[in-house]
Amino acid sequence: MSKTGSAMPEPTGPKQSAAPAVAPQSPPLWLLAELTYKCPLQCPYCSNPLDFADHGEELTTEQWIDVFRQARKMGAAQLGFSGGEPLVRRDLEQLIAEGRKLGYYTNLITSGIGLNADRIAAFREAGLDHIQISFQASDETVNNMLAGSDKAFQQKLKMAREVKAQGYPMVLNFVTHKHNIDRIDRIIELCVELEADFVELATCQYYGWAYENKESLLPTRAQLERAERITNEYRDKLAAAGNPIKLIFVTPDYYEERPKKCMNGWGEIFLTVTPDGTALPCHSARMLPIEFPNVKDSSLQHIWRDSFGFNHFRGDDWMQEPCRSCDEKELDLGGCRCQAYMLAGDMNAADPVCSKSPHHQTILDARAAAENSGEDSPITFRNERNSRVFARG
């Protein structure tokens, strides 16, 4: 069971035809509803936009339900409630109930802050299928330092136990980076103790706030290789003991020579709707110089099938060299558009992770910087105050 990134589904999309211009567009399978940018924590690797504080009003309950209905009709089967912290929305229970009634598999992706036993039971009653809780570290001090909260760790432990006690499938998500990756053994043991069904050991991807904090987050190659080796040892050990827990190790592309097939193809499977109703092919895409459509102005059908934003990077007509003539282009579709934009300054360029990219040096430089940077590099926390600085630009 391989996963392509944090909170990503299996690549189950229908095969793309060789002629994308005429082939009917396959439907979205995954609707990620980013209900709010509000969050009580301030994780410095948050994937929300840097200027989140500057974004408009959140969609209303009715607007969200309408989005769920439209996406379900098109064929979406998975519905993720995310944010920010989705628990901040007071109508969450109602949104879960509507999603479940429409036939979605409903996933709550939460920090656990704002959760309690009654609310977990009420969500169960509303039909919630699964809860994913994110941790910052296996160690209380590091966890709370990264989260920017003294109480976060104990609350997460308590809620993870409650989620299992109430019979939900549970995914635990750890974003790993320089500050916690050396404790991967403790992380895995904690997850076993909490009876997680799946564990995402998601090496930090450098978008949003994480990109700002790359120097203090990117682990060294030696750290990574060690973590992967230990994870494999635990997999063998747990399987031999008959423990069905699944450990999913998400490799960071900064240590790869070929880029990832981002989102399993642009506009193929994923549809993210942001708190203000902007529709995106991936939760990072908002940073690109593209005008993305809004669910308040257009139908999802139009957005998915016909909008410029969703069609722009479908197929391979947009590719430049070295991608255009590359015999591997079908494998990775040129990699991540956001990474190309951030590192090469051109969203149409090859993803600089690729060793064939003329900008691959930026990746080599980041790896070299990781070898030299100490534990004490400054960290910019994801909070309203810092976001306002970015919003002013």
Next chain:
Amino acid sequence: MTKPTLAHTPCLNPMFRFQWEEAQNCHVLLYPEGMIKLNDSAGAILSEITGEQDCAAIIQALEARFPEAGELGPDVLEFLEVAHEQNWIRYA
């Protein structure tokens, strides 16, 4: 235990939800952030797994539903073995 006998009663692992997906034109198993598409026979067998019927009753029900298919026992038990290995089902 891997190979079920006729007296075993399988139930779906609560991790999974089994349903018909119109857009996929097939039965699927949904689980946290993922989906497994099932072929026709897998879909037919899983739709008989209620947690109430034992393997003998499941086979009987399927043979009644698909009389032209003949004897289904060995195929059904073989599928259930795989389904159990995949952790899709459990035995009461």
